[in-house]
Amino acid sequence: MRKLALRGALLALMSGVFLLPGGPAHAAPVVPAAATAAAPRPTNFGLHAMGYGTAIKGGDIPLASGATGFAHITCTTLAGLDRSNGVTGVELPGLGTVDAVETKVATIKKGKTVTAVSRHSLAGITLVETALGSLSLGAVSSIARVWHDGTRFRSQVNSEVAGIVLTPPGGDPEVISIPTPGQPVEIPGVLRITIGESKVVKKPGFIFARAQALLIEILATHTKVKVALSRSRMTRDVVNSIMSGYAAGFKGKILDPGDDSIVTLGRTPTRPLPCEGTNGQVKTTRTVDLNIPSALTVGAANAKVFGTQFGRRRARAWTEASIAEVNLGGGALVIEGIKARANVIRKPGTLIRNTNGTHTLTITADGEPQTIPPTGVLEIPGVVKIEENVTTMVRGGIQVIALQLTLLDGTGAVIDLGVARTQVKKAIL
Incomplete structure (x- = not known):
């Protein structure tokens, strides 16, 4: 027994864990275009860039899905790296669907300027039916870029959502004004959506930037769905390894x-x-x-x-x-x-x-x-x-x-x- x-x-x-489609029956891979970047060149910086389309993290139950459209340049001192990844569509279990997802990450050197950049875009999101109807969001994008111009570190973070539409049961679609970044939109008792979260950390010899276009929180279970995340990082502290x-x-x-x-x-x-x-x-x-x-x-x-x-x-x-x-x-x-x-x-x-x-x-x-x-x-x-x-x-x-x-x-x-x-x-x- x-x-x-x-x-x-x-x-x-x-x-009991979340399901994330990972095979051809659910999401066909987007074939990236051939890289046209110059041959990698050494720099005096540690460079890192990462991005993904969606990732699910449990709240009351500490479980998670893997990241879709994940692209990553792990810590390197080389500029001239260029990678991308994507899927044609993603199903968010019990939540809805996400259209085409694509992430691009790169390290670049032009003259004295060294850059690490992550860009993400997805075509749109449709959330499942709720007591208030269905919720759709248009194209979503995010970018996190950090660079050193030969004198100092700089950064750029930005995220955008094309539009939000709520369709009540049996009613006509209603356009909802896009909220101020960082200020959530909430369907009481159902979910909360936060648009345009970003963060920049800058200190001597180091800079970090993150842009997340959307954070969707399922209120009943405290589940969080991160959408369109881009992250980049640079450091001078790579001494020898x-x-x-x-x-x-x-x-x-x-x-x-x-x-x-x-x-x-x-x-x-x-x-x-x-x-x-x-x-x-x-x-x-x-x-x-x-x-x-x-x-x-x-x-x-x-x-x-x-x-x-x-x-x-x-x-x-x-x-x-x-x-x-x-x-x-x-x-x-x-x-x-x-x-x-x-x-x-x-x-x-x-x-x-x-x-x-x-x-x-x-x-x-x-x-x-x-x-x-x-x-x-x-x-x-x-x-x-x-x-x-x-x-x-x-x-x-x-x-x-x-x-x-x-x-x-x-x-x-x-x-x-x-x-x-x-x-x-x-x-x-």
Whole structure:
């Protein structure tokens, strides 16, 4: 009975998350035009640009969808990179549809001016029927651009929505005035829409810009749908290495073979490792007692990152994720003391990388203590497979999952508990 309860809890967990179409049956990829940018050239800056069309994050239930139309230039010192991505249409589960989505990101150098830019556009949004009718928004766009003109950092952020139309049940469409950026429009008890959120952070040697065209909040569940996000970043603090990676308490993903849709548990909590490191400080993100009803309870979780650059071509970084306790199936499976740690040291001609510090204190199934065998795999027949210290070597670094749970019912459901990824690559300056 306990095994059945655990299996049912895991199934409930996977079926309760948001669905995001991810295959050709729902969204055909937009084929980007051939890049015409000049060959990449080195700069004295760390450059980053990212954008996407939509992303869903749960409120009462800490789950999320992946990002659609996602395009990304990870931290680099090279100008002349140009990438794009898009889909012809996206369905927002239980919310509505989004028309063609396209994101473009680039790093550029012209004369003394070095730029990182992200642009996003989508054709329109139609929200599902509500008690007040249907709501449609016209073309949506956003841009976040940062640059250094040879003297100082500058920025540009902007987002636009072509129009908003409310069609009451059985009535004629009504045009709603576009609100002031940052001031929400609310359908009481149903949803809230905020237009034109932007942010610029500027400090010595650093600038960051973000533009988000729309934030749609589902009031009943506190679910947030981010639409048309563009983000760019520049820093002078890349001394000798480019760092990247993250720490996350847990995450998961399953592919539905019926329609190729992707079901995702977002990284919770998560902390990225900045391009330039953390200047020798430990940066932490914490959550306390997350609960997915009838499925999974997660105790206090931490995500930590650290990075420092020193001397000539020397750098050290680590990421660490920990969870005090995970409880599945109302005690059918209890895991305590989960920690994942990825360590990287770069020296001239040497790269040292390991997962020292990764461990799990106890695993209890059906009230009985369990020990993971030397193979690193513990299996509860017909229910779940537990893999310990799942390690992957990546360019300039290493990734480790402290425990990976795989549901053994043929669905391919996977939950990663404790994820740490660290990369330290030589900067091209």
